[in-house]
Amino acid sequence: MSVFYFVAFLSIFFALMTIFTKNPVHSVLYLVITFFTFTVHYILLNAQFLAVVNFIVYMGAIMVLFLFVLMLLNLNKDTEPLKSNLVKLMGVIAGACLLLTVGGSLRVLEISQPIVMKNPDIGLVGNLGKVLFSDFLLPFEISSILLLTAMVGAVLLAKNEPKKA
Structure with a gap:
């Protein structure tokens, strides 16, 4: 069970690093690591097929496409428009709504006993x-x-x- 909590901590950490990193290429690389931690979660949940699909499709194909798009866009600070205060305010409101939703769902969630699957072969x-x-x-x-x-x-x-002709 401690492996699950460690990987969950890594998932949250790298997801936050994806959001807060200034460099878009580093952000995509942190997203790849986040997807890898999701793959570890799938393996821990005995869902090997989802783990392989996540590894191949998301980490292999989609992240490579993200990197190519970022490299082709040639983003630099001079061409990025300045964001208005209204956009920043909307972002803060959306983040507060997300935190409120997560907090409410965690308050409702009560797990007194460990969850045991009735059929352990369900994810094969x-x-x-x-x-x-x-x-x-x-x-x-x-x-x-x-x-x-x-x-x-x-x-x-x-x-x-x-x-x-």
Whole structure:
């Protein structure tokens, strides 16, 4: 249980570092570390499939895209517009609402006994595949057709048509 609390502390720490770091590249790197701590949480919760998907998709693909976008934007202090006091006030109000919500949810949350799963194999990939291909076969196939249609549409939209002379 102490590993869970240590990783939870690291998650919160690196999430705050993501927010408060001035350099956007460092902020993205802290976000990668935060996602890694989420992967450790998934492993501790016996959800290996979610851990692998989080590791590959979020840490691998999306964070690389964030880094490329930040490098292509070429942000510097001269081109960044000054934020008005209204935007700062709205940010403070939104942060206060978030803290109020988190405080209220923590006040309601009472855990007197440790949580024990009835089925410890619930997060394994094999069990997920059995449920996916038995109970949810039709929605799975419909979503695959929808994704295939979107991919074909994206290819057709990106295709350059030859100009007629």
